[in-house]
Amino acid sequence: MRAAYIQQTGAPSVIQFGELPTPIPAAGEVLVKIGAAAVNPIDVYIRSGAITVPMQFPYIPGCDLAGTVVGLGPHASRFKVGDRVWGSNQSLAGRRGTLAEFAAVGEQWLYPTPSTQSDQEAAAGALVGITAHLGLHLHAGLKAGEVVFVNGGTGGVGSAVVQLAKAAGAKVIATVGSAAKQELCRNWGADLVVNYRDQNMDAQIQAFTKEHGGVHVWFETQREPTLDRTVGLMTPRGRLILMAGRTARPEFPVGPFYVKDLRLCGFAMFNASPAEQRECASGLNTLFEQGRWKPQIGKTFPLSEAATAHAFQEQNTLDKQGTLSGKIVLLP
Numbered sequence: 001m002r003a004a005y006i007q008q009t010g011a012p013s014v015i016q017f018g019e020l021p022t023p024i025p026a027a028g029e030v031l032v033k034i035g036a037a038a039v040n041p042i043d044v045y046i047r048s049g050a051i052t053v054p055m056q057f058p059y060i061p062g063c064d065l066a067g068t069v070v071g072l073g074p075h076a077s078r079f080k081v082g083d084r085v086w087g088s089n090q091s092l093a094g095r096r097g098t099l100a101e102f103a104a105v106g107e108q109w110l111y112p113t114p115s116t117q118s119d120q121e122a123a124a125g126a127l128v129g130i131t132a133h134l135g136l137h138l139h140a141g142l143k144a145g146e147v148v149f150v151n152g153g154t155g156g157v158g159s160a161v162v163q164l165a166k167a168a169g170a171k172v173i174a175t176v177g178s179a180a181k182q183e184l185c186r187n188w189g190a191d192l193v194v195n196y197r198d199q200n201m202d203a204q205i206q207a208f209t210k211e212h213g214g215v216h217v218w219f220e221t222q223r224e225p226t227l228d229r230t231v232g233l234m235t236p237r238g239r240l241i242l243m244a245g246r247t248a249r250p251e252f253p254v255g256p257f258y259v260k261d262l263r264l265c266g267f268a269m270f271n272a273s274p275a276e277q278r279e280c281a282s283g284l285n286t287l288f289e290q291g292r293w294k295p296q297i298g299k300t301f302p303l304s305e306a307a308t309a310h311a312f313q314e315q316n317t318l319d320k321q322g323t324l325s326g327k328i329v330l331l332p
C-alpha cells in the first residue's frame, strides 16, 4: 500500500511517501480502506520528536481516519466487511497510524459513520470532536443555559467546542483572529465572537456575562494560558479546562481562584477509555444526524503531500499564521 511514513523524527521533510506492506488485522482488529485521514497538532509534536511515543520505524503518523471495513481479524465482531467507520487514537501507544491506504485498527477505536457523512467530514471531526465532547461533558459537566468561552473558535478543537456547546444549550463566546472567521463562528451559533487582538475583549466578555457573574466553562485551547486574567472573568463555581501547552508554566492566582469556588480540569483525550470515547462518538453521530455538528474542513491535500500538510499545521498551531479554519484532511 502507499503510505506516508518517517524513518526518524524531525522537520516535516522527514516524511516520505512510498510503498509499505499492507497490514494484516490481528485479533480484535479490522482492516480499513482509508477514505480520509486528518492531521492534528499532536501528529506534528510526535513527528518532530517534541513528545515521545512508542515508535517502530518505518512509523506511520496520524490519529484520525474514516473509511470502509475490507477485512476482519480473528474475533473482530463489532463490524462487518463493507461497513463505513471512523475513529481516532491511532499512532499512539504502539498503534499504527492512519496516513496510508489501509490501517489495521482495534475495533474498540472505531464507530459507525452516519450514512450522510462523508469520510472527509468524519475524519476531520474525529479527534477534535471527541476532545470537545470529553472536555465539555465528562470534565466540565456543562449544563444548559451556562456560558462557555473558547479561544480559537474556528480552530480544530474550537470549532467543535462552539458547535457542541451550542447543541448542549449553552451560550457561547468564541475568539477569532479575523472578520471572515468571526462570520463562520456566528454561523455555527456562537452568541458573542470577539477578535482576540481587540483591546476591549475582556470588557465585551464581562458585559455579555454580567447576568451570570462571568463565564461558567472556560475551554482554553491556547498553549500559553493567561490564568490571572481568566480567573477574573469566571463566575463562582466555574470550571477552567486546560488541555494544551505541555511546557507552559503560567503564574496561578490561588486566592482569586479559591474564593470563587472554581475548579481546574486538565485532560488529554487519549487518556479516555474506549468506552468513554465511544460515548462521545455516539453523541457526535447523533448531533451530525440532527444537523447540529458539522466538522469543519479547512484544507485538503493528497496523501502524497503529507509533508506539506504537516508544515501547514505547524505554521498555524505553532507559528499562529491564522491561515487555517478547521481541519487539514489528507486523501489517499
Ligand SMILES: NC(=O)c1ccc[n+]([C@@H]2O[C@H](COP(=O)([O-])OP(=O)(O)OC[C@H]3O[C@@H](n4cnc5c(N)ncnc54)[C@H](OP(=O)(O)O)[C@@H]3O)[C@@H](O)[C@H]2O)c1
Residues within 6 Å of the ligand: 040, 041, 042, 127, 128, 131, 151, 152, 153, 154, 155, 156, 157, 158, 175, 176, 177, 178, 181, 196, 221, 222, 223, 242, 243, 244, 245, 267, 268, 269, 270, 316, 317, 320, 321, 322, 323, 324, 326
Ligand atoms: N488535551 C487534548 O486532548 C488535546 C486534544 C486536541 C488538541 N489539543 C491541543 O490543543 C491545541 C489546539 O489544537 P487545535 O487542533 O484546535 O489547533 P488549531 O486548529 O491550530 O487551532 C489553533 C487556534 O488558536 C487560535 N489562536 C491563535 N492565536 C490566538 C490568540 N492569541 N488568542 C486566542 N486564540 C488564538 C487560532 O485562531 P485564528 O485561526 O483565528 O488565528 C486557532 O483557532 C493544540 O496545542 C493541541 O495540541 C489537546
